[in-house]
Amino acid sequence: MARRRSPARLVIALSIAVVLAIFLLYTSIAGGGTPALSPSQLVGHSGKVQLGGVVVGPVTGNAREGGLRFRLRDRKGSANVAVVYTGSVPDPFRVGREIVVEGSVRGGTFVARPGSMVTKCPSKYSAASSKQH
Amino acid sequence: MPELGRAALVVSLGLIVYALLAGAGAAATRRRRLAVSAQNALIAAFGSTLVACVVLAVALVRHDFALTYVADHTSRALPTVYTLSAFWGGQEGSLLLWLLVLTGYGVLAVWLNRKRARDLVVWVVPVIAGVATFFSLLLVAVASPFKTAPAPLDGAGLNPSLQNPYMVAHPPLLYLGYVGLTVPFAFAMGALLSGRADERWIVATRRWTLVAWTALGIGQLLGAHWAYEEVGWGGYYAWDPVENAALMPWLAATAYLHSVMIQEKRGMLKVWNVVLVSLAFCLSIFGTFLTRSGVISSIHSFTQSSIGPWFLGFICAVTTFAVGLILFRLPLLRARTRLESLVSREATFLYNNLLLVALCLTILWGVAWPILTEAVRGEARVVGRPYYDFFLRAFGLPLLLLMGIGPLIAWRRASIRGLGKTFAGPALVTAVVGVALLVLGAGSSTPGLVAYTFSAFVLATILLEFARGTRARHALSSESWPAAFSSLIARNRRRYGGYVVHAAVVLLAIGVAGSSAYQHITDRKLAPGQSLAVGGYTLTYRKLEETKRANANEIRAVLDVRRGGDSLGTIKAGKNAYSAPAGQVSNEVGIRTNYLTGEDLFVIAEQVDEDGTVYFRVFVKPLVNLIWLAGFVFVLGSLIALWPDAREERRLALRYREAGVSMTAR
Numbered sequence: 046m047a048r049r050r051s052p053a054r055l056v057i058a059l060s061i062a063v064v065l066a067i068f069l070l071y072t073s074i075a076g077g078g079t080p081a082l083s084p085s086q087l088v089g090h091s092g093k094v095q096l097g098g099v100v101v102g103p104v105t106g107n108a109r110e111g112g113l114r115f116r117l118r119d120r121k122g123s124a125n126v127a128v129v130y131t132g133s134v135p136d137p138f139r140v141g142r143e144i145v146v147e148g149s150v151r152g153g154t155f156v157a158r159p160g161s162m163v164t165k166c167p168s169k170y171s172a173a174s175s176k177q178h
Numbered sequence: 179m180p181e182l183g184r185a186a187l188v189v190s191l192g193l194i195v196y197a198l199l200a201g202a203g204a205a206a207t208r209r210r211r212l213a214v215s216a217q218n219a220l221i222a223a224f225g226s227t228l229v230a231c232v233v234l235a236v237a238l239v240r241h242d243f244a245l246t247y248v249a250d251h252t253s254r255a256l257p258t259v260y261t262l263s264a265f266w267g268g269q270e271g272s273l274l275l276w277l278l279v280l281t282g283y284g285v286l287a288v289w290l291n292r293k294r295a296r297d298l299v300v301w302v303v304p305v306i307a308g309v310a311t312f313f314s315l316l317l318v319a320v321a322s323p324f325k326t327a328p329a330p331l332d333g334a335g336l337n338p339s340l341q342n343p344y345m346v347a348h349p350p351l352l353y354l355g356y357v358g359l360t361v362p363f364a365f366a367m368g369a370l371l372s373g374r375a376d377e378r379w380i381v382a383t384r385r386w387t388l389v390a391w392t393a394l395g396i397g398q399l400l401g402a403h404w405a406y407e408e409v410g411w412g413g414y415y416a417w418d419p420v421e422n423a424a425l426m427p428w429l430a431a432t433a434y435l436h437s438v439m440i441q442e443k444r445g446m447l448k449v450w451n452v453v454l455v456s457l458a459f460c461l462s463i464f465g466t467f468l469t470r471s472g473v474i475s476s477i478h479s480f481t482q483s484s485i486g487p488w489f490l491g492f493i494c495a496v497t498t499f500a501v502g503l504i505l506f507r508l509p510l511l512r513a514r515t516r517l518e519s520l521v522s523r524e525a526t527f528l529y530n531n532l533l534l535v536a537l538c539l540t541i542l543w544g545v546a547w548p549i550l551t552e553a554v555r556g557e558a559r560v561v562g563r564p565y566y567d568f569f570l571r572a573f574g575l576p577l578l579l580l581m582g583i584g585p586l587i588a589w590r591r592a593s594i595r596g597l598g599k600t601f602a603g604p605a606l607v608t609a610v611v612g613v614a615l616l617v618l619g620a621g622s623s624t625p626g627l628v629a630y631t632f633s634a635f636v637l638a639t640i641l642l643e644f645a646r647g648t649r650a651r652h653a654l655s656s657e658s659w660p661a662a663f664s665s666l667i668a669r670n671r672r673r674y675g676g677y678v679v680h681a682a683v684v685l686l687a688i689g690v691a692g693s694s695a696y697q698h699i700t701d702r703k704l705a706p707g708q709s710l711a712v713g714g715y716t717l718t719y720r721k722l723e724e725t726k727r728a729n730a731n732e733i734r735a736v737l738d739v740r741r742g743g744d745s746l747g748t749i750k751a752g753k754n755a756y757s758a759p760a761g762q763v764s765n766e767v768g769i770r771t772n773y774l775t776g777e778d779l780f781v782i783a784e785q786v787d788e789d790g791t792v793y794f795r796v797f798v799k800p801l802v803n804l805i806w807l808a809g810f811v812f813v814l815g816s817l818i819a820l821w822p823d824a825r826e827e828r829r830l831a832l833r834y835r836e837a838g839v840s841m842t843a844r
Contacts, residue, residue, distance in 0.1 A: 053516060053517035053528075056517070056520055056525065056528070057528070057532070060528075060529065060532050061532070064532065064533075064536040064573075067572055068536075068540060068569075071565075071568055071569070071572075075564065075565065075568075077547075077551070077559055077561075078547055078548075078551070078559035078560050078561040078562070078565070079559060079560055079561075079562065080557050080558070080559050080560075081548055081558040081559060081560045082557070082558075086557070095560055107785075108785070109703065109784070109785055109793045133411070133782075133784055133795065134784070134785075135411070135765075136753070136762075136763045136764050136765050137762075139761065147562075
């Protein structure tokens with residue numbers, strides 16, 4: 046029985062190539078994501094980053110008018126940075142809670158992108174999630 | 179009592195290890211009595227695991243706070259149903275549930291197949307026992323649910339947001355799904371280990387895979403619904419690693435469900451199928467690893483417990499085993515036939531698989547990106563929503579289109595002219611719908627418009643298939659139209675059940691497109707008496723209500739809703755301030771569903787100031803309720819496809835015998 050030349054291998058190879066091309070095209074245009082940093086790693090980063098840390102009080106201001114002001118410190122360590130945030134504040138937010146915000150450092154303060162705050166749940170397996178997008 | 183639990187788990191471990199070793203030995207040396215003994219050990223392991231579960235459940239209900247697990251996850255004031263659901267609310271209990279479901283599934287699968295697939299079952303037992311060994315070992319050595327400590331007066335309680343019926347059902351359903359994927363994996367490995375290249379392992383596990391896949395899908399929908407209603411940020415899916423952890427195996431399983439049809443029909447893709455089922459299984463373990471280990475920064479980052487490295491080791495072991503076995507048996511998995519045409523049902527299924535796996539792998543890449551970049555560059559980077567949204571559209575929209583093409587295209591080779599005739603009707607409907615949508619203003623979002631149009635195409639093809647089939651039956655057997663319709667479905671359960679499931683996916687696509695691409699959002703601070711307008715609605719903030727309950731202070735802002743001059747009643751949104759756990763505040767959103775259009779008016783009272791002014795965030799989400807409707811249609815379709823069919827059973831029995839004959843004739 047003669048083996049007919051099947052286009053299968055060609056099709057599969059081409060299709061994988063197309064998929065890869067789409068993927069590479071996107072990532073080369075959109076970039077490789079945003080750095081995820083803790084306050085101690087912020088030094089030297091001037092662009093958009095994702096900052097994660099533990100909320101340190103006092104918490105002042107109003108997230109909807111003028112900005113909520115607090116400090117974020119490393120999960121393990123004392124390095125901290127001032128943060129000003131506007132937008133929706135998830136319910137679990139409080140001093141001592143771990144949160145993540147996106148934004149950039151401007152003049153020594155981390156200015157968060159509005160609405161980018163995400164709170165991490167306390168250390169439990171299936172605890173609640175809370176985010177604002 | 180905890181001693182009984184601990185003892186039961188140790189007994190389970192012993193039995194499971196015996197099942198693994200004896201089962202493997204019996205299969206390798208073809209000793210039937212030893213194989214039966216291994217089987218019985220697995221059954222007994224299910225029994226002892228059940229004992230451990232009962233012990234934990236009783237301890238929960240009796241508020242036995244000497245057990246740290248009970249103290250950490252319940253309190254005296256907690257309603258009984260949530261006390262019971264705390265069983266799977268923590269690390270150790272959920273592992274115990276996993277083991278119970280695994281041994282239960284294992285016993286059932288082995289029992290049902292003990293006569294007709296004996297040569298497979300002798301290998302399935304050690305494979306399932308091997309997986310169970312891991313979880314059993316964790317429960318005995320690393321994460322015991324029966325740890326004791328001096329009992330506190332009252333337990334820590336359950337986060338109020340989790341006291342919700344959806345959160346009760348969500349984990350068990352997900353587990354039925356995750357663990358369910360072990361069974362087809364075990365049968366695939368069993369087939370390879372026993373040197374069998376035929377489709378019996380697929381046929382034996384078809385219903386298992388369907389059940390697991392359906393459970394996994396519904397579990398995710400329940401989670402999404404909980405997030406929508408309870409967490410209330412205005413969305414239902416955030417591409418969080420933990421959400422992706424369930425989506426990835428589901429996508430792989432979807433691909434697998436389709437590609438096995440090709441192997442059954444044409445004997446092709448044998449290697450691909452074992453690879454896919456192994457991928458689905460590994461992703462399900464990876465998924466639970468992600469959820470538990472906190473290795474990836476996620477809003478669900480759980481305790482950095484010591485459990486992470488164990489899971490990682492297990493995943494590596496399983497992957498090595500599967501890859502090694504597949505490579506070893508590669509010569510056996512030669513296809514009977516070849517792909518003849520790029521325009522055929524086989525080819526369409528291939529494209530479908532490629533797209534599904536591509537989507538699955540891009541999500542995996544996005545999830546793993548922080549770990550990879552940290553390892554390579556020393557600095558973790560994360561990808562955001564735009565990444566996932568892009569690939570969901572790039573791969574998902576063509577998939578949607580394929581869903582309409584696949585069922586109508588011929589096997590082996592489709593002629594272009596035949597295609598033209600078949601698709602003329604649906605194509606026309608689609609064009610009309612597309613134009614109508616443009617006129618109605620759907621052009622504001624191109625992906626949304628494409629999604630709607632493709633959905634119309636798929637729905638048209640599904641209706642066409644049902645209509646043609648019913649008409650054929652009506653003509654053939656002179657039945658009345660309703661009788662023809664029902665007997666059509668009854669005689670072709672897999673096919674028409676599959677079409678119903680496709681319809682569910684289309685509903686999901688429409689719901690997702692409508693609620694994301696065409697939603698309206700408004701933020702406004704309102705004083706009593708003031709109004710805001712959004713998406714055709716006008717909301718007027720009337721007053722603030724405060725209700726004191728036993729465990730919480732409920733604050734609600736009351737708004738009047740009007741649309742186009744008609745009053746639609748009131749909607750309330752606000753917050754609950756809990757007394758225990760103290761200081762906890764939860765968001766309580768107001769949702770008004772229009773059951774005719776499937777649209778939701780979604781109100782969040784974000785900030786309540788002392789002077790009575792409230793900062794509102796209001797969404798109008800068109801068609802979002804189609805997503806939840808899709809869940810019901812999905813279950814219906816799966817049930818139809820799953821339903822036992824006497825005719826099919828006879829045909830299967832015949833095929834088994836043939837497969838046995840062809841094996842010996844080789």
